[in-house]
Amino acid sequence: xxxxxxxxxxxxxxxxxxxxxxxxxxxxxxxxxxxxxxxxxxxxxxxxxxxxxxxxxxxxxxxxxxxxxxxxxxxxxxxxxxxxxxxxxxxxxxxxxxxxxxxxxxxxxxxxxxxxxxxxxxxxxxxxxxxxxxxxxxxxxxxxxxxxxxxxxxxxxxxxxxxxxxxxxxxxxxxxxxxxxxxxxxxxxxxxxxxxxxxxxxxxxxxxxxxxxxxxxxxxxxxxxxxxxxxxxxxxxxxxxxxxxxxxxxxxxxxxxxxxxxxxxxxxxxxxxxxxxxxxxxxxxxxxxxxxxxxxxxxxxxxxxxxxxxxxxxxxxxxxxxxxxxxxxxxxxxxxxxxxxxxxxxxxxxxxxxxxxxxxxxxxxxxxxxxxxxxxxxxxxxxxxxxxxxxxxxxxxxxxxxxxxxxxxxxxxxxxxxxxxxxxxxxxxxxxxxxxxxxxxxxxxxxxxxxxxxxxxxxxxxxxxxxxxxxxxxxxxxxxxxxxxxxxxxxxxxxxxxxxxxxxxxxxxxxxxxxxxxxxxxxxxxxxxxxxxxxxx
Amino acid sequence: xxxxxxxxxxxxxxxxxxxxxxxxxxxxxxxxxxxxxxxxxxxxxxxxxxxxxxxxxxxxxxxxxxxxxxxxxxxxxxxxxxxxxxxxxxxxxxxxxxxxxxxxxxxxxxxxxxxxxxxxxxxxxxxxxxxxxxxxxxxxxxxxxxxxxxxxxxxxxxxxxxxxxxxxxxxxxxxxxxxxxxxxxxxxxxxxxxxxxxxxxxxxxxxxxxxxxxxxxxxxxxxxxxxxxxxxxxxxxxxxxxxxxxxxxxxxxxxxxxxxxxxxxxxxxxxxxxxxxxxxxxxxxxxxxxxxxxxxxxx
Numbered sequence: 134x135x136x137x138x139x140x141x142x143x144x145x146x147x148x149x150x151x152x153x154x155x156x157x158x159x160x161x162x163x164x165x166x167x168x169x170x171x172x173x174x175x176x177x178x179x180x181x182x183x184x185x186x187x188x189x190x191x192x193x194x195x196x197x198x199x200x201x202x203x204x205x206x207x208x209x210x211x212x213x214x215x216x217x218x219x220x221x222x223x224x225x226x227x228x229x230x231x232x233x234x235x236x237x238x239x240x241x242x243x244x245x246x247x248x249x250x251x252x253x254x255x256x257x258x259x260x261x262x263x264x265x266x267x268x269x270x271x272x273x274x275x276x277x278x279x280x281x282x283x284x285x286x287x288x289x290x291x292x293x294x295x296x297x298x299x300x301x302x303x304x305x306x307x308x309x310x311x312x313x314x315x316x317x318x319x320x321x322x323x324x325x326x327x328x329x330x331x332x333x334x335x336x337x338x339x340x341x342x343x344x345x346x347x348x349x350x351x352x353x354x355x356x357x358x359x360x361x362x363x364x365x366x367x368x369x370x371x372x373x374x375x376x377x378x379x380x381x382x383x384x385x386x387x388x389x390x391x392x393x394x395x396x397x398x399x400x401x402x403x404x405x406x407x408x409x410x411x412x413x414x415x416x417x418x419x420x421x422x423x424x425x426x427x428x429x430x431x432x433x434x435x436x437x438x439x440x441x442x443x444x445x446x447x448x449x450x451x452x453x454x455x456x457x458x459x460x461x462x463x464x465x466x467x468x469x470x471x472x473x474x475x476x477x478x479x480x481x482x483x484x485x486x487x488x489x490x491x492x493x494x495x496x497x498x499x500x501x502x503x504x505x506x507x508x509x510x511x512x513x514x515x516x517x518x519x520x521x522x523x524x525x526x527x528x529x530x531x532x533x534x535x536x537x538x539x540x541x542x543x544x545x546x547x548x549x550x551x552x553x554x555x556x557x558x559x560x561x562x563x564x565x566x567x568x569x570x571x572x573x574x575x576x577x578x579x580x581x582x583x584x585x586x587x588x589x590x591x592x593x594x595x596x597x598x599x600x601x602x603x604x605x606x607x608x609x610x611x612x613x614x615x616x617x618x619x620x621x622x623x624x625x626x627x628x629x630x631x632x633x634x635x636x637x638x639x640x641x642x643x644x645x646x647x648x649x650x651x652x653x654x655x656x657x658x659x660x661x662x663x664x665x666x667x668x669x670x
Numbered sequence: 671x672x673x674x675x676x677x678x679x680x681x682x683x684x685x686x687x688x689x690x691x692x693x694x695x696x697x698x699x700x701x702x703x704x705x706x707x708x709x710x711x712x713x714x715x716x717x718x719x720x721x722x723x724x725x726x727x728x729x730x731x732x733x734x735x736x737x738x739x740x741x742x743x744x745x746x747x748x749x750x751x752x753x754x755x756x757x758x759x760x761x762x763x764x765x766x767x768x769x770x771x772x773x774x775x776x777x778x779x780x781x782x783x784x785x786x787x788x789x790x791x792x793x794x795x796x797x798x799x800x801x802x803x804x805x806x807x808x809x810x811x812x813x814x815x816x817x818x819x820x821x822x823x824x825x826x827x828x829x830x831x832x833x834x835x836x837x838x839x840x841x842x843x844x845x846x847x848x849x850x851x852x853x854x855x856x857x858x859x860x861x862x863x864x865x866x867x868x869x870x871x872x873x874x875x876x877x878x879x880x881x882x883x884x885x886x887x888x889x890x891x892x893x894x895x896x897x898x899x900x901x902x903x904x905x906x907x908x909x910x911x912x913x914x915x916x917x918x919x920x921x922x923x924x925x926x927x928x929x930x931x932x933x934x935x936x937x938x939x940x941x942x943x944x945x946x947x948x949x950x951x952x953x954x955x956x957x958x959x960x961x962x963x964x965x966x967x968x969x
Contacts, residue, residue, distance in 0.1 A: 201854035202822065202861065205870045242804075242869030246820040246852045 142345050147338035154330045162323040169315045173308055178274050178285055180221045181301040184211055185272070185287035189299045192228060193289055196236055196296050201246065204228070204237040212239060224282070224304040228289055230297040231269070233261050256280045260300070269298060281305040344368035348381055359392065360385035401589075404566055408586055411463040411568060418460050426453055463568060463579070474514050474546075475506035479539060482515055486522050495529055498536035507546055508612055513587050517595075518548065520580045521606050525552035528604065541612070545593075548608040556599030565597055713744035715923070718757040718769030721825065721858035722907035723943065724883050725750045725770075730942050737939055741926045753857050754827035767915050768923060772877075772907045773829040773959045777969060783910035786920065787927045788951030791944065795906045795951055797879045799830035801838075801899035802866045810873065812899050813838045821850040822871035824862045829959050831859055834901045835875035837962040860884060860891075867894035879906070883944040905955025909948070924950065 140148070188207060195203045208226040213219060227238035229250050238244035244253055251261035259277045264286065267273055275284040283303040289296045344367050351361045362385060368378050429450050432438070438446060479501045490497040518537065525535045533553035540547050556562065566585035588595040593610035717738075719725040735746045749766060751757045754775045760766045761782060768786060776783060788795040803810045810816055813835065824831025832855075836846040854871070856862045859880035865871040878900065885892045909927060911920050930936030931947035940947060963969035 199854070201820075201852065202856040202865060202870070205865070205868070209868075240869070241820075241871075245872070246870070 142342035143339065144342075146342045147335045150334040150338050151331055154327065154334055158323045158327055158330075162319045165319050166312075166316045169319070170312050173312055173315075174283070177221060177283065177303055177308060181223060181285035181303065182272055182287065184223070185226075185285055185299050185301050188226065189287045189289045190291075192237075192299065193291050193296060196228065196289065201237060205239075205241070208237055208239045222307070223301045224307070225302040226299065227302070228297050228299050229264070231295065233264060236297055256282050260284055264298060269295060281309075344374060344378065348377065351381060351385060355385070355388060360388055362386075362389075400566075404585060404589075407567055408589075415460040415463045418456065422453060422457055422460070426450070426457070429453070463582075472511045473506040474503075474509040474511040476501060476503050478511045478515055479503070479518075479537070482518050482522065482537075485519065486526070489523065489526050490535060493526060493529065493531050495526060495532070496534040498534065500536065500538040502538075502540040503546075507541065509546060509591065509610055513591060514546075514548075514610070517584045517587050517608065518550065520584045521550040521608075524580055525550055525604075525606075528552055528554050528557075530554060544612050546608075546610045546612060548610070549605055550608075551603045551605040553602055554604055556604050562597065562599075566595070714747055715742065715744050715767050715919075716747045716749055716765065718760055718766040718771075719748050719750040720754055720757045720769065720771055720775070720907075721752065721828075721860070721880075722754075722770055722772040722877065724860060724880055724887065726860075727887070727942075730939075734939050734943070737930075737935055738926060741929075742922065754825050758827065761912055764912065764914060766912060767919070768909060768911050770907065770909050772825075772827065773904055773956050774833055774963070775827045776908050776910050777956055777959055777963060778827060779910075782913055784913055784915075784920070785951055785953055786909040786911040786924050787948040788908050788955060789906050789943075789948055790946045791879050791882070791906060793946045795949055795955060796903035797830070797877060797906050798903050799834035799875050799901035800878050800881050800897045801835070802863065802874045802876060802881075802895045803872060803898050804866055804869060805894050805896045807872065807896070810898055813873075814842055815898075816873040817844070817849055818851045819872035820852040820854075820870070822856050822862045822865035822874035823853055824856055824859050824874070824876055826855060828859075828877075829904060829907075829962075830877045830901065831862060831875055833959065833962050833966070833968075837965060838875075838899075838901070840965065860888075863888075863891055863895055867891055877907075879944070886944060902958060904958050905951070908951060908956075 138145075188211075191207055192204055195207060208228070211223065211226065213222065223239075225238065225240045225244070227240070227244055228236040230236050233250040235244050235246060235248045235250065235253075237246070249261075250264070251258045256277065259280065260275060263273075263275050263277075267286075270288050270290065272288070273284075273286045275286065276282075281304060283305060285301040285303070287299045287301070289299050344363075347361070347363055347367060351363055354360045360381075363378065363382060365378070365382070368375055371379075429446055432446060479499060483497070483499055487497060522535065522537065529535055529552040535552045536549070538547075538549040538551075557565070566581050568579055568582040585595055588608055588610065591610050592613065593608060595606065595608045598605040598607060715738075719731070725731070731748055731750070735748055738746045749757075749760060751760070754772055757766070757769055757771065758775050758779060761769060761779060769783070770789075771779075771783070776785075791797060801813060801816075803816070810819075821835070823835065826832055839846040839849045842849075854865075856865050856874070859876040862871075862874040862876045863881065863884060866874045881892060881897075911923065915923075927948040928950070930940055960969055
């Protein structure tokens with residue numbers, strides 16, 4: 134039973150409704166059938182009594198004069214042998230005297246004259262017992278269990294003189310088929326009603342239950358912070374259920390928003406933590422590195438080394454250099470640059486990137502809506518843009534399109550770098566801006582980390598967006614001249630950031646003719662440096 | 671065709687005749703007088719019919735009446751009655767000119783009536799009494815086997831339906847008043863057959879002529895009965911004339927009956943009546959019945 138109550142409304146409502154409909158149909162049909170049976174019986178009794186009294190009155194003088202044949206003709210009168218199956222026509226009519234002997238019978242072959250009623254079969258024996266016990270002066274109706282006869286008895290009497298009892302016998306064989314006819318008709322109607330109501334009930338129940346089921350499902354998802362967005366079409370009415378839906382949708386929207394916010398916060402906190410960790414490690418590694426490199430340098434300057442030692446020293450130097458590079462890439466530092474960003478920077482970036490794009494036959498669109506110089510350090514912006522563009526070119530299938538848009542609004546510079554192509558898989562997307570996360574063979578995944586850290590230090594936001602066959606990176610940078618100098622990274626003072634990034638170098642392989650002239654200061658941001666110190670290989 | 675003197679009627683009878691006259695006069699005035707020559711309103715002959723034959727075949731009765739009217743030139747009124755007693759009363763009251771009676775009433779009325787003609791059944795002026803039981807009752811082989819049964823008599827003035835069976839019981843050495851468990855009258859031979867067929871009576875005694883006629887017109891009824899005994903022959907139920915009927919009328923009526931077998935219409939009617947004709951007959955034909963009546967002190 135418990136299991137039944139635990140069933141989903143999807144099943145429970147139609148089942149309950151169906152059960153109620155069936156019970157009602159059966160109860161109503163049963164009641165009507167019982168009534169029909171009672172009516173039929175009552176009709177029979179009324180008609181029999183009326184017939185019986187008429188006959189009894191007529192028979193009284195005839196029996197008084199012992200005119201048996203006339204009496205026989207009278208009791209035969211109600212029978213229509215030429216019209217069988219008259220439902221109210223009696224089976225037999227007979228009169229018994231006060232000693233229950235047959236005075237006349239419509240069926241004399243089975244009820245001979247003067248035969249004892251009790252000797253004429255089990256049914257009549259029961260009747261004889263009943264009549265012997267009954268008040269003979271009033272009419273009676275008798276039905277005996279196990280018998281299909283119905284007896285209506287009427288006294289044949291005038292004033293105080295009672296000659297006997299007239300008995301009208303009905304066979305239920307005649308009226309039962311009639312009743313069954315009624316019953317069958319009733320059952321047919323019931324079945325028709327069921328045939329109409331049950332599917333309706335099923336449909337209505339499903340319709341009723343479906344929103345509830347969806348709602349319940351959505352509610353259970355709330356704890357996971359990701360309630361499903363139920364379509365308002367699911368239940369478009371404003372009754373209590375509709376109100377529940379509206380409340381749910383409102384709550385769900387808020388929860389989703391909150392969850393998104395939390396996730397964002399969590400992600401930026403994680404990134405910040407990773408950044409602090411990376412900076413700390415870089416700092417700790419950098420100091421001994423400097424000492425080691427210095428020591429090697431000193432060793433080389435001290436005099437000519439034998440070839441084997443020289444090779445070992447060179448090996449050590451290269452290894453240490455690589456460590457320096459990697460650590461330097463982790464240490465992103467945005468320092469306020471003197472030169473402000475202007476339109477020419479975008480032209481430069483285009484010039485730098487174009488060969489890469491051309492090699493992959495990509496279409497490169499620049500939509501730069503900037504006319505005057507902006508109070509942003511041009512080097513960092515260039516670095517971020519180049520990073521993102523190189524990624525974009527890498528990710529775009531040949532013949533695709535890569536576009537860059539820049540615009541200024543509400544005190545912000547909005548940058549978009551978009552490329553045609555499939556979005557990266559979700560597990561990559563979730564950790565896109567973390568170091569050493571790369572969707573590609575061979576990428577070590579520092580590019581986006583650096584971009585993120587840079588934008589972050591400039592007080593801006595970077596986000597990725599997928600859809601409409603594009604992957605878009607959106608960057609917003611506040612146009613405040615006094616951008617905070619990367620308090621988060623906290624590694625800014627470790628000036629000895631390496632001046633190139635292997636990641637970028639790798640990406641810019643073959644871009645030697647990009648010749649930004651000046652050798653950068655070592656303290657410039659890693660990406661920019663990387664570009665500028667490109668060594669063609 | 672001679673004119674027929676009607677018996678002396680009572681006041682009511684005269685009044686009715688006067689009314690009929692007036693009606694006929696009005697009718698004659700309003701239409702051609704063609705009918706007046708054949709049916710005279712002044713002359714109505716009343717004929718009593720009894721259950722001595724199957725007297726409730728109304729179409730046959732109407733045809734026979736029209737036949738007799740055309741032959742006699744007078745209006746005929748049939749007065750069928752369901753018991754002999756009633757017809758006998760009508761004769762007593764002088765309200766009938768003629769009657770087709772059973773042997774017993776004919777003899778019982780003695781010289782109130784005269785023998786007019788005796789019908790022929792299968793060319794013989796005789797009939798008998800049949801003893802009937804239900805066709806499904808194989809046990810009884812004769813009257814003796816019906817002791818204690820419920821028995822249907824046809825009429826207290828019936829020969830074959832009452833006198834004969836009582837006589838037979840007497841011959842068995844039994845008392846007819848106690849021989850049966852229960853007796854009742856059905857007031858016609860046909861109903862006696864019905865009483866046996868329905869099971870109301872276990873036995874009945876009846877007119878062989880009526881039974882033969884019924885086998886032709888109600889075979890499904892007679893088929894449910896079985897004849898287990900036949901009495902000796904008695905004179906056929908006769909046509910009798912009231913003693914007041916004038917000789918000329920008596921002769922005319924007798925002649926018309928006797929001549930029925932001589933014309934096609936008459937033969938057709940006789941065939942339907944299950945008769946073959948009429949003879950003048952003699953009172954001696956009924957001596958056997960007289961013997962039985964005497965045995966019961968009823969003659």
